Amino acid sequence: MVRYSFIEPRKKPLVSSFSKIWILFISFVSVLLILFGFFLLFKIHSYKTDAIKTKNSRILLEKKINDKDAYMEYLLRQKSLGEEIYTRNTLLKDSIKNLFDLVPDKITLNRVIIKKASLVIYGKTPTKDTFNFLLSAPLKSIFSTSNTMFYLTNSGWYNFVSTNKIASTDGFSE
């Protein structure tokens, strides 16, 4: 091989250091940007799935609220019915107590029949006037109709049957 130069042939770099640095720099920045882009895509996806999950769990919670509301209404119906019954019992007790308190000592009761809108009293009174003044008057003030029948007994007292009715449908409550 014929030599035309005094120096040894040297490899000439295909790409200079200057270019290498630039290419590396550009590639590095590009990779960073691409990574950032993928990171964004990943975040978008995760936000979207999280939003759907959140929405679904919200729907579930709303259903729970509806169930709770329905159950609460059911319990409130129980409560009001229970309280109503307790009140009716108390009212009934007061009614009967009032009735017995109404009866003067001179008059003896034999039987009392209380129905929803009527009261029948069987008893014994020394005189008709005693009954009329002491028991009949207050009964008349409570009931819309009040009829009494007297039967004279051998002892000189009167047996009576007093039938009292209330016109309204509210029932006997006094």
Add this chain to the structure above:
Amino acid sequence: MDSVNKTDRSLEKINYVKLLIFLVVFIFIILLLISILILPNIKKYRVARGEFNQAMVHKTRVQSVLNEREKELKKLRLDNWKIFSAFKHDFSEEEFLAFTKQFFNKVSLKEVKQSSYTKEFEIYELNVTSSLKTPIKFYQFLNGLNHYNNIIQADFPIDLKSNGNLIYSSFKIKVYGLTPKKK
């Protein structure tokens, strides 16, 4: 490498044309990537994050409503546990007879009918006949009914009849219970 470095003087003598070209290429690539990959996705990212935050706020609001309801329900159950447990309690004639013995001397029960009151409640009707010493016992019985294990209403017709020292009583009671499926 040493031999390469000796000949490579590109870093010592900067070629400005090359520098310019690289700069232009660099800016071009960066702008391209930003406009294709970053900008549209940032927009989408913001929208997605907004939607997520909105969903979270909505859910939090619903959750707080639910918590409030649960608190209310708990309070309701606590305040009225007596009534609710009384509705749930199965009526037993033996138990009721034992209860009435506190007030009456002789008690007998007779079932009248069982029917549904509403969709949720049913009524079990019984006739109670008993003998008692004074009307006070009857008042006490009615008071006691309100503390009994079941929801019971004393109902008309009530027949009180004196017989010597005793009063014979006959009246109806209505036992309110829950329909089985609702228990």
